Amino acid sequence: MTSLEALLFRHDPIGINFEHNSDEYRLEAETIALRLPEAATERDLERVIHEEFVRWFDADTAGPAGNYAQIAHEAWPLWLTYR
Template structure:
């Protein structure tokens, strides 16, 4: 499955939750890529690997761990920066998941090993 197909599948599977988490991460802009002119979908790959892992989360702290791990995975620790810059967006994602009937206890169809970029 191509990256674009995987993202389309996740958008369909998670619906509004995908859009909301993508918006939250984009607005947080933890690596400051949007601020320097990156496209609005710059963090969609990271969102595509964060969402399937949210079923692991039982707290905002768990979401923080997941979000930070995925940013380190895609950008490495030096570029991702310190974990503290992900606290606020992780709390917002957790609150969004708590309000959503769709998550966090969902995996994307066919995703049992984490996403691929």
């Protein structure tokens, strides 16, 4: 989960990384982590991540699902190692 949180902070999909608030994506990372078993593919993981950002912020702030493709691409190997 810490790796996922760091990944979200680095990519900063909604623009809240102010360099000193590294825990800013902790809650989102936790809810994504709870849903990881739903992800059978990298594309599924992209969907899960996007859905959680829409849930936490709203559709306009989260933006389109494609904005989360790189995050899912980098998170997928972490999930494969974990499970």
